[in-house]
Amino acid sequence: MNLYVTDTIAAIATAPGRGGVGVIRVSGKDIAPVIAGLLGREQSALKPRFAHFAHFKAADGSALDEGIALFFPNPASFTGEDVLELQGHGGPVVMNMLLKRCIELGARHAQPGEFTKRAFLNGKLDLAQAEAVADIIDAQSEAAAKSALKSLDGAFSREVHTLVDELITLRMLVEATLDFPEEDIDFLEAADARGKLAGIAAQLETTLATATQGKLLREGMHVVLIGQPNVGKSSLMNALAGEDVAIVTDIAGTTRDTVRELIQLDGVPLHVIDTAGLRDTDDTVEKIGIERTWAAVEKADLALLLLDSREGITEHDRTILSKLPTSLKVLRVFNKIDLTGDTPGEVADDEIHVSAKQGIGLKELRSKLLKQIGWQGINDGVFIARERHLTAIRAAREHLATADAAYLQIEILAEELRLAQNCLNEITGEFTSDDLLGVIFSRFCIGK
Ligand code: GDP
Ligand code: ZN
Numbered sequence: 001m002n003l004y005v006t007d008t009i010a011a012i013a014t015a016p017g018r019g020g021v022g023v024i025r026v027s028g029k030d031i032a033p034v035i036a037g038l039l040g041r042e043q044s045a046l047k048p049r050f051a052h053f054a055h056f057k058a059a060d061g062s063a064l065d066e067g068i069a070l071f072f073p074n075p076a077s078f079t080g081e082d083v084l085e086l087q088g089h090g091g092p093v094v095m096n097m098l099l100k101r102c103i104e105l106g107a108r109h110a111q112p113g114e115f116t117k118r119a120f121l122n123g124k125l126d127l128a129q130a131e132a133v134a135d136i137i138d139a140q141s142e143a144a145a146k147s148a149l150k151s152l153d154g155a156f157s158r159e160v161h162t163l164v165d166e167l168i169t170l171r172m173l174v175e176a177t178l179d180f181p182e183e184d185i186d187f188l189e190a191a192d193a194r195g196k197l198a199g200i201a202a203q204l205e206t207t208l209a210t211a212t213q214g215k216l217l218r219e220g221m222h223v224v225l226i227g228q229p230n231v232g233k234s235s236l237m238n239a240l241a242g243e244d245v246a247i248v249t250d251i252a253g254t255t256r257d258t259v260r261e262l263i264q265l266d267g268v269p270l271h272v273i274d275t276a277g278l279r280d281t282d283d284t285v286e287k288i289g290i291e292r293t294w295a296a297v298e299k300a301d302l303a304l305l306l307l308d309s310r311e312g313i314t315e316h317d318r319t320i321l322s323k324l325p326t327s328l329k330v331l332r333v334f335n336k337i338d339l340t341g342d343t344p345g346e347v348a349d350d351e352i353h354v355s356a357k358q359g360i361g362l363k364e365l366r367s368k369l370l371k372q373i374g375w376q377g378i379n380d381g382v383f384i385a386r387e388r389h390l391t392a393i394r395a396a397r398e399h400l401a402t403a404d405a406a407y408l409q410i411e412i413l414a415e416e417l418r419l420a421q422n423c424l425n426e427i428t429g430e431f432t433s434d435d436l437l438g439v440i441f442s443r444f445c446i447g448k
Helices: 032-039 092-104 114-121 127-138 142-152 155-179 184-190 193-219 233-243 284-299 315-323 362-372 387-405 410-428 434-442
Strands: 009-012 019-028 052-057 063-072 082-090 221-226 259-265 268-274 302-308 329-335 345-348 351-353
Touching: 009 092, 009 114, 019 092, 019 114, 032 052, 032 063, 032 082, 032 092, 052 092, 063 092, 082 092, 114 127, 114 434, 127 142, 127 155, 127 410, 127 434, 142 155, 142 193, 155 184, 155 193, 155 410, 184 193, 193 268, 193 387, 221 233, 221 284, 233 259, 233 268, 233 302, 233 329, 233 362, 259 362, 302 315, 329 362, 345 362, 351 362, 387 410
Parallel strands: 221 268, 221 302, 302 329, 329 351
Antiparallel strands: 009 019, 019 082, 052 063, 063 082, 259 268, 345 351
């Protein structure tokens, strides 16, 4: 575990810019100097968790701002340390004056995620819960926010702990036979060790399935619209975005040639990229657009190849298809069926008929999109999860499979069970490298 630092940290916890109220957060082992300097009161004079109206003071005793001061003595605080929260007026100048004053009084600027990291290191949260804090803030849909809150409440961690507890019980059995070889196999058989192993493996599959849904909610899917010019890519993008009741946002910083939209389907964020039409061209600007299209294709989880129903798949489309990465799932969308009279909806597993302009077949397209990305519909049990968690669960699954295959080779069995447990412990952070912690917390915002 890394060296736990207890110096005093401070940050503006509210978002940059103007707001009615701005919050400064201070945490540390000894924050009495900050309290004394800012509030002109002894720490002991502050009632815990009580809203004190106060003037926040500069070094010369003049007031920088006035507002509410809240004191949370350790260990009953977010970080587990002594915490002071100041609610002042939410303007950038005022907030920066107050922060500067805290620094003057011995605090230092908190790093991104440092408050949550301290909460983790102090055992207030496990790692999956700490990650959920960031996931609530970063949530891209209501469903994602709710499932992040589930993880913060420990729904995911409890599943992991149950699995770990059962693994520990099994390991004790197995390791007992290592210590007392005379008891060996018969002993394991009598205890139904193999049945226990199978039970854990089955439960792990359930957790993996739920976590996979949670990852979809958190990260969504990257979908690219490709096809020749004028097949209706932009029209389809607008139709998908426009008909959806959920929020549609333009993501800033987009280029004019590849347009990105965040579309929500059933709470799953879909990052849809409308690409420049793919065709051979000598036009320099168009060439750049086409290069960007291929870059977007590289990152996509799913491609919608748009086709004109009147023409079907042309030689050109076959060329496009042959250039796509083989791992990329492709859904062929035959558009403009209003002009051909084709029946709307699914034709084959990877084919669908629509009219973007007339809004025909879009409902079917939406449910097909969700099916293609593996979304099973929101159920209340979904907790938020990340790729890191899925990787750990899959690795644990591998170790359990090896353990099962090596069942009668007790030393291997014992070792594989130990490794499986380590993988699961990585999720909750009982077994996690400092490097990984650094990566996880550095992605938080400042003040959290
Ligand atoms: P893109 O170049 O692939 O993005 O194609 P656009 O979305 O700009 O559409 C090209 C033209 O096809 C426009 O005039 C659209 O109105 C038309 N279009 C798009 N979808 C349909 C459709 O479903 N039916 C018909 N009749 N026209 C369509
Ligand atoms: Zn277009």
